[in-house]
Amino acid sequence: xxxxxxxxxxxxxxxxxxxxxxxxxxxxxxxxxxxxxxxxxxxxxxxxxxxxxxxxxxxxxxxxxxxxxxxxxxxxxxxxxxxxxxxxxxxxxxxxxxxxxxxxxxxxxxxxxxxxxxxxxxxxxxxxxxxxxxxxxxxxxxxxxxxxxxxxxxxxxxxxxxxxxxxxxxxxxxxxxxxxxxxxxxxxxxxxxxxxxxxxxxxxxxxxxxxxxxxxxx
Numbered sequence: 001x002x003x004x005x006x007x008x009x010x011x012x013x014x015x016x017x018x019x020x021x022x023x024x025x026x027x028x029x030x031x032x033x034x035x036x037x038x039x040x041x042x043x044x045x046x047x048x049x050x051x052x053x054x055x056x057x058x059x060x061x062x063x064x065x066x067x068x069x070x071x072x073x074x075x076x077x078x079x080x081x082x083x084x085x086x087x088x089x090x091x092x093x094x095x096x097x098x099x100x101x102x103x104x105x106x107x108x109x110x111x112x113x114x115x116x117x118x119x120x121x122x123x124x125x126x127x128x129x130x131x132x133x134x135x136x137x138x139x140x141x142x143x144x145x146x147x148x149x150x151x152x153x154x155x156x157x158x159x160x161x162x163x164x165x166x167x168x169x170x171x172x173x174x175x176x177x178x179x180x181x182x183x184x185x186x187x188x189x190x191x192x193x194x195x196x197x198x199x200x201x202x203x204x205x206x207x208x209x210x211x212x213x214x215x216x217x218x
Contacts, residue, residue, distance in 0.1 A: 024050035064130050066187055068137045073180040075141025076148075080173050083109055083149045087161065110154060113146025148173045 025047035087109075089095025100107040120139040127133055152160050152168040160166045198205050 021047045021051050063191075064134065066184065067134050069180060069184050069187075071134055071137035072141035072144070073177070073184065075138040075143075076145040076173075076180065077141075077177060079113070079142040079145025080149055080177070083146055108150055108153060108159075110147045110150040113143045113149075115143070116140075117143025117147060144176070145173065148176055 021044075025044070027050070086095055086097075090098055116139050120136045120143060124133045124136040124140065127136070147154075149169050150161065151172040152166045155168065156165060161169070
């Protein structure tokens, strides 16, 4: 189950980046107005540069709810990766910092995760500024990642992080990753479907403002 979830999560998240890189490489190869890559290395370099340019402009043009989901995914993945790496490093003895202890009690990372998720969530709910809300989605995702990484401990009420039972935390985190990535991919597909439906007259046209908000990622 863990391997299956890992493949699903990596496939869903990787499709976002790999698909765009391949798309940019093909566009560069078929274009007559830009420099044509001479080999695979050059093609990868051009595709990476073009993808970054698309990403910068896409972030500015992305509908608010989709940018929030993307920021949550980025924060979640980053926190999950750092948490796993740091705990493994502490266990092996090479991580520069050790376990956090207060009055002799080990403070697990789900505690700052819950605090971070709650505080950023409250901030996002109370603000009326879309930029602030999008920015708060990152620490909210970080809080989710830190908390879900210790889901097994929260369920069993004992430290099973490095045991077989601790795989539940990995499974939950991979499931959340796959769900967020699949949701973003699904939204992109639906937005493109809306644009094509409007062009073919299948669904009503909302006008210029409506098209701008629903078709930004197409």
